[in-house]
Amino acid sequence: MDEHGPWIAHINHGRWVAECPRPRCGWAYLLKPDQGGQICQTEQGDGCRYAGTVRWPGDAAAISTELALRPVEADRNWAPAGHPQTFRSRTPDGRVVAEVFPRGETVADLRRENGTIEALPPEPTTRDETIERANAALADLGFVYDPAEPGHLRRL
Numbered sequence: 812m813d814e815h816g817p818w819i820a821h822i823n824h825g826r827w828v829a830e831c832p833r834p835r836c837g838w839a840y841l842l843k844p845d846q847g848g849q850i851c852q853t854e855q856g857d858g859c860r861y862a863g864t865v866r867w868p869g870d871a872a873a874i875s876t877e878l879a880l881r882p883v884e885a886d887r888n889w890a891p892a893g894h895p896q897t898f899r900s901r902t903p904d905g906r907v908v909a910e911v912f913p914r915g916e917t918v919a920d921l922r923r924e925n926g927t928i929e930a931l932p933p934e935p936t937t938r939d940e941t942i943e944r945a946n947a948a949l950a951d952l953g954f955v956y957d958p959a960e961p962g963h964l965r966r967l
């Protein structure tokens with residue numbers, strides 16, 4: 812067991828995952844919280860069959876909680892110091908994680924970053940554009956959406 816080392820639990824786009832530790836294998840798997848071991852075998856029967864323990868950070872739950880506060884899943888990433896993801900992954904303000912946090916990113920670091928994310932102006936979404944079009948159409952008819960009104964419409 813563990814001849815290629817443990818599976819290293821990390822968060823990618825909000826999901827706990829681990830890549831197979833066997834060199835050149837390349838399969839990655841979703842992990843359940845506190846999962847103790849992993850076998851490299853997909854539901855379709857692919858994979859190298861490597862079995863090993865999963866190495867979790869001691870504060871996995873706190874890391875999940877901090878990242879879940881980020882509205883954009885692409886900003887929900889965490890990996891221990893030295894993990895390949897830290898060299899590809901960027902902080903919300905665009906810096907390479909491994910360069911900013913060479914000894915690893917702590918829960919306090921994630922929380923500090925969360926403060927900067929909330930300061931960023933939100934990108935307009937398709938939903939926002941749909942709401943704007945609906946409000947413009949209502950205004951053309953002489954109404955405005957008002958959640959305080961019965962029926963939620965008020966005459967302009």
Ligand SMILES: [Zn+2]
Pocket residue numbers: 831832833836837838851858859860861
């Ligand atoms: Zn494998």
